[in-house]
Amino acid sequence: MEWFQRLTSIYDIIRPVVDIAILAFLLYKAYDLLVKTQAVQLVKGAGFLALFYGIAYLFKLTTLQWLLTILAPGLFIAIAIVFQPELRKIFIRLGQGELFRPDSKPRIGQLEAVITAAEILSQERRGALVVFPRRINIKSITETGTRINGEISSSLIVAIFEFDGPLHDGAMIIQNGRITAAGCFLPLSEQQDIRKSFGTRHRASLGMSEQSDAVILVVSEETGAISLAVDGKLYYDLSPIEVQRKLKELLDRGVRSGDSEPKAGSVEVAMDSTLDDGKDVFVER
Template identity: 60%
Template structure:
C-alpha cells in the first residue's frame, strides 16, 4: 500500500508534464501534416471562424451569434466538401506515419543504375520520371502504364527514356530492384504557387508526392537538371551525390532531407 501511495504521489507530479508533452507532440504532428498536405489554408479558415465566434460571444452580439449557430452545420458540411482533397491527404499522411506501421521497410537497391541513367539522359537532353515506391502501394498508377516486372538496369531505363518509344513520356514505377511498370501517368500538382516555367514532368512528380509517400526523380528535358519530389516538396537541380544520399535515407529510414528549394526556381521544362 505504501508503494502505491508513493507511486500515486509521483504520478500526480509527473502528470502535468506528461499531459503537456503529449499535447505538444500531437500539435506538432498535426502541424507537419497540414504543411505537407498544403491544408494550412483550411486551418487558417477554421481559426478565423472561431475568432469571429469568440468576438461575437464576448461582445454579446446576439444577432451574429444567432446567425453563426444557424450556419454552423452548413459550414461544416461545406468545408468537408470544398476541402475534400485536403482532408483526404491529411488521413493519407496519418496512415503513412511510421508509428502506425508494423514491420520494417525492405531496403531499396540499384540506385547506381538509376543515377547512371539520370546522368546519361541529362547529358543527352532527354527527360525522365522515376517513381520509387515506399509504404503506399501504387497499383492504380501502375495500371495507367504498361506492366513490365523487369529487373532494374541502366540499359533498360536508357532504352525507355533515351529514345522516342511509346513509354518515354510517362513514368517508371520502381520497387525492390524491379521496374513494375513504364509509361505511367501521374496526377498533376494542385499547388497554385508553381512557376509556369515548370512543365508537366515536374508538376506530375509534385502531384504524386502530394497524394502518396513516393519519391520521384525527375530529369529535365530542356535544362538537364536532376531533381527530387517527395512530401509535397520539389527539390530542384541537386547534385548526383546529394540525390543518392537523400534516396538512401528516404528509402531506408524515411529521414527527411534538407530544406526544399523554391518550386519557382528558374529552369524550364518542356511538356
Template identity: 55%
Template sequence: MYNILRPILDVVVLTFLLYKSYAIVVKTNGIQIIKAAVIVAISYAVAVLLKLQTVIWIFNALAPVLLIAFAIVFQPELRKMFLKLGQSQWFAFGSRSKHTYVDSVLIAAEMLSKQKRGMLAVFMRHTKMDDIIQSGTKLNADLSSSLLVTIFGMDTPLHDGACFIQGGKLIAAGCFLPLSEQYDIKKTFGTRHRAALGLSEISDAVVLVVSEETGAMSLAYDSKLHYDLSATEITKILENLLEITPESYNMEDTIDEHKKAD
C-alpha cells in the same frame, strides 16, 4: 595478461574465420562440398563407433584418393570459393547499402541529362498506387541503368510516362501521374515536373525528374519539388528517404535554398 587474453583472442579469430567462410560458401555451390564431407565424416564416425574394422581400413586406405576425388569433382565450386575469397572485403560486416539500385537509376539519369532526354522515376514507399501503375505497362523487371536508358532515351511508347521502382525491380513504365494542383508553380516547369509534384502531394513516393529542356535533375517528395540537384545530393536524399525513418522526411537542410521550388 597475455595468457588471459590468449583464449579470448583464439575464440574471436576462430569466430571471424568461420563467419567469413560461411558467408563465402553460401554464395556459391560450395555447400555441396560441405554436405559431402559431412556424410563421409559421419560414415567414418559410425564405423569407428561400431568398430567396423573392414570399413575403417577401407576409409584409411582411400583417404588420399577421396581427397583427390573431392578436388576433381568439386573443382568448379572450389574455384568459385577461392575467387570469392580473393574478392571479399574481410572487414566489411553486412551490406554496405540497402539501396544499391539507387546507383543504377542515377547512372541512367546522368546519361539522359547529358542527352537532354526527359525521365520520370517513382520510388515507391508505403502508399499503394495500383490504379496509377495500371495506367502503364507492367514489367516487373530487374532494374538496370541500360534498361532505363532504353526506355527514356529512345522514342519508345513508354518514354513519355513514369516508371515505378520498388527495391531492385522496375515494376512498370509508361504510367501517367496526376498533375499538381498548386497554383504557384513556376511557369517554366513542364508536365514532368508538375506530374512529379502532383504524385508527391497524394503519396509518400519520391519522384526523380530529369528535365528535357535543361537536363536538370530534381526530386519531388512531401509535396515539394527540389530543383536542379547534383547526383551526390540526390543519392544522399534517396538513400535517407528510402530507409523509411521518421526523420528521413525532413531533408530541406541538405539542399540550398535557391534550389527549392515550393
C-alpha cells in the same frame, strides 16, 4: 475447467504488458504518420494553444480563458482548412491500410544504377520520371502503364526513356527492388503557383508527391536538371551525389523532405509560398 482458470490467471498476469505494448506501438505509428505527412505542425499548434489555456487556468487569467474559449473552435476549423492536404494523406493511408507494412526500398547498388541512368539522360537532355513508392499503395497508378517486372539496371532505364519510345513520356515505378512498370500516368499538381517554366514532368512529380508519400526523381528534358519531389515540394537541380544521399535517406528512414536539407549550392523550390509578384520563392542553400 481448471485449465481455463490457469489460462485466465496467466492472461491476467501478462495483460498489462500486452496493453502497454499495443498502446506503445499505436503511439509510434501515429507519430510516424504525423511526421511523414507534415501534420506534426498541426499537433504543435494545438499543443501551443493547450499550453496557453493551461497557463490561463493555472493563474486564473479569466479574460485570456474567455478569449481562448471563444476563439478555439474557429482556430481548429482554420487549422483543419490550412492542413487539409496533410489530413487527406492521413485518411488515405488509414483507408488503404498501408501503415503497418514495412517500407520497400532498392539496395545501394540499385540506387547507383538509377543515378547513373539519370546522369546519362541529363547529359543527353532526355526527360525521365522515376517513382519510388513507400507506404501508400499506388497500384492504381501502376496499372496505367506497362508491366515490366525487370531488374534495375542503368541500361534498361536509359532504354525505356529513349526518344520516341512507347514508354518515354510516362513514369517508371521502382518497387521492391525491381522496375515494376513504365509508361505510367501520374496526376498533375493542383498547386496554382508553379513556375511556368516547369513542364508536365515537374507538375506530374509534384502531383504524385501530393497524393502519396512516394519520392519522385525527375530529369528535365529542357535543362537536364535532376530534381526530387516529395511531400508536395520540389528540390530542383540537385547534383548526383545530393540525389543519391537524399534518396537513400528518404527511402531508408521515410523522413520528411524538410528534415534533410540539400547541400550548399542547391535550390529548394518552395511551391507553397510566393513572392508579392506571384513568382515562386527560391531559397539558396
